[in-house]
Amino acid sequence: MIAHAIFFYIFSFIAVISAVMVTVSKNTVHSVFFLILDFISISCLFIMIGAEFLGMIMLIVYVGAVAVLFLFVVMMLNVAHQKNTFFKSTHGSRHIPIGLLVSLIIFFELVIVVGGWKYKPDLINSISLEISEVSNTHSIGYVLYTDYIHLFQLSGMILLVAMIGAIILTYRKREGLKRQSYFSQISREKGDGVDLVDVEKNKGVKIDV
Amino acid sequence: MNIDLNLIFPEIFLSLSIMSLLMIGVFKKNSSNLIFNLSILTLFILAALILNLSSVNKILIFNNSYVIDDVANFMKILTAISAIFVLSISTDFLKSLKIYQIEYPILILCSILGMMVMISSNDLIVFYIGLELQSLALYVLAAFNRDNVLSSESGLKYFVLSALSSGLLLYGCSLIYGFTGSTNFNEIANNTNQVPYGLTFGIVFILVGLAFKISAVPFHMWAPDVYQGSPTSVTLFFALVPKIAATCVFIRFLYVPFVNMIEQWQMIIIFISIASMIFGAIAAIGQKNLKRLIAYSSIGHMGYSLAGIATGSSEGAQSTIIYITIYVIMNLALFCCLFMLKRNNEYFENIEDLSGLSKNHPILSLSLLIILFSLAGIPPLAGFFAKFYIFMAVIEQSMFFLAIIGLLSTVVAAFYYLRIIKIIYFDPSKEKYDSNHSLGLRISLIVSTIFLVFYFTYPNSLLGIISKINII
Numbered sequence: 001m002i003a004h005a006i007f008f009y010i011f012s013f014i015a016v017i018s019a020v021m022v023t024v025s026k027n028t029v030h031s032v033f034f035l036i037l038d039f040i041s042i043s044c045l046f047i048m049i050g051a052e053f054l055g056m057i058m059l060i061v062y063v064g065a066v067a068v069l070f071l072f073v074v075m076m077l078n079v080a081h082q083k084n085t086f087f088k089s090t091h092g093s094r095h096i097p098i099g100l101l102v103s104l105i106i107f108f109e110l111v112i113v114v115g116g117w118k119y120k121p122d123l124i125n126s127i128s129l130e131i132s133e134v135s136n137t138h139s140i141g142y143v144l145y146t147d148y149i150h151l152f153q154l155s156g157m158i159l160l161v162a163m164i165g166a167i168i169l170t171y172r173k174r175e176g177l178k179r180q181s182y183f184s185q186i187s188r189e190k191g192d193g194v195d196l197v198d199v200e201k202n203k204g205v206k207i208d209v
Numbered sequence: 210m211n212i213d214l215n216l217i218f219p220e221i222f223l224s225l226s227i228m229s230l231l232m233i234g235v236f237k238k239n240s241s242n243l244i245f246n247l248s249i250l251t252l253f254i255l256a257a258l259i260l261n262l263s264s265v266n267k268i269l270i271f272n273n274s275y276v277i278d279d280v281a282n283f284m285k286i287l288t289a290i291s292a293i294f295v296l297s298i299s300t301d302f303l304k305s306l307k308i309y310q311i312e313y314p315i316l317i318l319c320s321i322l323g324m325m326v327m328i329s330s331n332d333l334i335v336f337y338i339g340l341e342l343q344s345l346a347l348y349v350l351a352a353f354n355r356d357n358v359l360s361s362e363s364g365l366k367y368f369v370l371s372a373l374s375s376g377l378l379l380y381g382c383s384l385i386y387g388f389t390g391s392t393n394f395n396e397i398a399n400n401t402n403q404v405p406y407g408l409t410f411g412i413v414f415i416l417v418g419l420a421f422k423i424s425a426v427p428f429h430m431w432a433p434d435v436y437q438g439s440p441t442s443v444t445l446f447f448a449l450v451p452k453i454a455a456t457c458v459f460i461r462f463l464y465v466p467f468v469n470m471i472e473q474w475q476m477i478i479i480f481i482s483i484a485s486m487i488f489g490a491i492a493a494i495g496q497k498n499l500k501r502l503i504a505y506s507s508i509g510h511m512g513y514s515l516a517g518i519a520t521g522s523s524e525g526a527q528s529t530i531i532y533i534t535i536y537v538i539m540n541l542a543l544f545c546c547l548f549m550l551k552r553n554n555e556y557f558e559n560i561e562d563l564s565g566l567s568k569n570h571p572i573l574s575l576s577l578l579i580i581l582f583s584l585a586g587i588p589p590l591a592g593f594f595a596k597f598y599i600f601m602a603v604i605e606q607s608m609f610f611l612a613i614i615g616l617l618s619t620v621v622a623a624f625y626y627l628r629i630i631k632i633i634y635f636d637p638s639k640e641k642y643d644s645n646h647s648l649g650l651r652i653s654l655i656v657s658t659i660f661l662v663f664y665f666t667y668p669n670s671l672l673g674i675i676s677k678i679n680i681i
Contacts, residue, residue: 147272150217154326154338157224158345161319164231165349168312 007048007112014105015041028074033102036067040106053136216270216277219258219285220325226251227318234311241309248314249296252321256289267679273393274332279678281329283530284457288324291449291537292317294657297649298545299442305554306440308354316353317446320346324454331465333382333392336458340378340422343451344371350446351439363438370431371421378418384411385466397466409473415462416477423455424504425511426484436504441556444500445544448507449537456533459518460526471521478519483614485512490621499547499558502625503540506584509622510536516615517599520606527675528598534671535595535664542580542657548650549573551643560629565638574633576658583661585626586619591664 046055267278323343330336352364389400424432489509517529567574583592
């Protein structure tokens with residue numbers, strides 16, 4: 001019970017501190033690092049209360065996709081500005097220590113959670129939890145396609161709207177763009193491209209394009 | 210679980226037509242005209258399908274999370290019909306702005322689907338999903354004219370502020386779920402016999418989110434900028450259709466899950482209502498742009514419609530529904546006039562452009578006169594009756610303070626409406642505007658103006674339908 005409380009406070013502390021750091025740090029790359037740390041701490045909290053599915057989804061979607069994409073965007077945008085400091089690991093770069101710190105904390109968090117889960121399963125036995133035989137993923141699956149089918153379908157509509165929106169706000173039709181057309185390439189024959197002419201001496205051939 | 214899918218047939222029909230219209234639009238070149246016409250047809254069929262359902266009494270489906278009743282049917286029909294008008298009068302405008310694209314009607318249909326879900330929701334999660342569906346489509350519509358800086362700015366502004374308010378709303382939802390143990394509206398009502406502080410906080414957060422969506426003071430900051438920046442046809446959509454759905458959600462939230470907590474929410478609603486009425490009346494005075502003026506006037510009108518809900522009585526809610534219906538018709542007519550201020554493919558939207566309109570365009574200025582008098586609430590036009598029902602309901606609950614403030618702010622608001630009329634009739638005239646307007650625009654203006662003028666001869670046409678509506 002005490003171990004549970006201690007871990008809970010450790011993770012919550014890290015989550016809150018890193019959330020604050022996301023907003024106060026001046027360097028956007030640092031912010032994204034702290035965002036990742038925040039997501040991972042929260043997913044550790046989810047795993048501790050027995051919601052392993054949510055925790056893993058959080059890791060995969062937020063850390064694996066969203067935050068990494070974010071990191072790419074931020075680095076791309078700041079390339080011109082921070083080229084000298086970021087990509088050379090000479091002295092004067094302050095990214096390496098912070099990056100190391102964040103990754104060390106993440107490593108220890110994962111060791112704690114996975115280790116506790118694997119070797120001491122009774123660690124999460126708090127009073128408020130009912131550990132049932134059915135796993136999280138199963139029980140979400142039971143209701144998602146039956147009781148909540150209308151919500152599931154509507155979420156699909158939301159994604160469709162997001163897709164339409166992203167396309168119309170960013171897609172620009174460019175004029176005068178030459179595209180490769182395989183069909184016309186393949187169906188081209190010798191007669192279309194080659195023209196045999198008799199050349200008169202000292203006159204040359206007039207080519208009209 | 211056995212659900213009669215006929216009950217949600219309108220929603221299913223709308224989703225299927227959205228997808229098929231998208232397919233037609235993508236694979237057929239230059240099909241904007243076709244898609245616009247098909248969307249209007251879809252909305253007609255949708256209204257007919259909902260009308261067909263209206264004989265059904267209150268039915269709860271999907272584990273009581275989705276409700277089909279009289280309020281929902283009436284509001285959905287109103288949404289569909291106003292969207293028909295919106296689409297049919299905005300085609301010329303979109304063509305002149307070169308944004309006459311297939312995605313425009315499809316996004317409008319998507320947001321209408323979201324509104325229908327919001328209107329019918331009987332569960333916090335269903336409500337939130339519907340809200341997100343409609344507002345996601347609205348963000349894109351606001352930024353639709355993406356080459357225009359103002360339009361992009363308004364889209365971004367609306368997106369950021371609306372996401373913030375959605376966050377607050379979700380926080381409120383989670384507090385309410387935590388303190389009542391359910392997301393279902395009826396269950397929440399059953400579990401709120403004693404009210405802990407956390408629950409009050411939850412209500413406050415939800416009301417903040419909802420007040421943002423209908424742009425009531427003090428959460429109105431986005432409205433003038435977004436109304437001015439978006440293309441006028443999108444402003445028209447913003448000013449009419451989402452307000453219907455949001456008002457319905459307001460009524461449903463306060464009369465179903467929070468019905469036992471009237472002491473907690475009544476003061477909040479009264480405050481929001483009074484603040485919106487006063488602010489809408491005073492801030493509109495100095496405006497020079499007609500779209501900004503409409504934004505402030507709609508803030509004021511939202512204040513009046515909230516006054517009806519603030520009574521907590523069934524008559525109050527009915528008067529709010531009448532108010533929002535007449536508000537939609539008045540604003541539709543006003544925007545029709547705005548679309549007629551066109552010269553050489555350029556649209557005018559400043560108040561000074563109206564100067565001396567009566568010399569060259571007597572019919573247009575006469576209808577503007579009727580519309581503005583109606584907005585100011587001068588008898589015997591429809592706008593007067595809308596306010597009359599609201600104040601009747603308010604006085605019946607002996608909330609005299611609210612009624613007095615409301616009447617005083619009506620007088621203040623009348624000033625800026627009358628100022629526009631003075632500019633139209635007594636100021637020096639300007640160049641003539643074009644008079645070759647599309648048929649849809651003419652018909653919309655004529656129908657809505659005739660409704661405003663002749664409403665008093667047969668008020669039962671609307672009153673009769675709405676008084677039959679059972680709110681709870």
